[in-house]
Amino acid sequence: MAHRHCPNCGGLKLHPFHRVNDAEQRYIASQGPNPSDWWRCGNSGEKGRCLWVQPIYHQSAGFSLPDSFR
Numbered sequence: 457m458a459h460r461h462c463p464n465c466g467g468l469k470l471h472p473f474h475r476v477n478d479a480e481q482r483y484i485a486s487q488g489p490n491p492s493d494w495w496r497c498g499n500s501g502e503k504g505r506c507l508w509v510q511p512i513y514h515q516s517a518g519f520s521l522p523d524s525f526r
Contacts, residue, residue: 458473458495459472459473460497460515463518464507464508471499473510474495475494475496476494480509483522489511493511493512495510495511496509505526507520507522508520
């Protein structure tokens, strides 16, 4: 686990990030990026789990998963 800022969650708080699971990794690969070493925000809000994924040290390459991953 790592702690990072999440653009979807906002604020100054660091959120826990966990390595993506197999289904998330397959989706990332289908979008084009190399799916190795991607992490997902573990924060949960009123809509459910955050959808933000990113390479651990490259936030600008990240994006949101579809709602089906909540």
